[in-house]
Amino acid sequence: MFFKEDNTYNDILGKSVKQWLDDMSKHDDIAVRCGVKATNEYIDSLKKQIRVLEEKNELKDTYLKKVREK
Numbered sequence: 713m714f715f716k717e718d719n720t721y722n723d724i725l726g727k728s729v730k731q732w733l734d735d736m737s738k739h740d741d742i743a744v745r746c747g748v749k750a751t752n753e754y755i756d757s758l759k760k761q762i763r764v765l766e767e768k769n770e771l772k773d774t775y776l777k778k779v780r781e782k
Contacts, residue, residue: 729755
């Protein structure tokens with residue numbers, strides 16, 4: 713009933729964005745290079761927020777299963 717989540721598309725997309733940002737970090741324009749740093753920090757903060765939300769969701773699921781069993 714439960715299938716392993718296929719993240720192939722997301723992995724390819726993430727690698728593509730990372731490669732593009734690496735290319736932009738070598739750009740001549742200082743604004744572009746600084747934008748790369750800001751973008752990487754933003755992506756990292758979004759990933760952290762996703763992990764926190766997934767943990768909260770897991771906790772809620774566990775609680776609801778226990779309530780349902782009672």
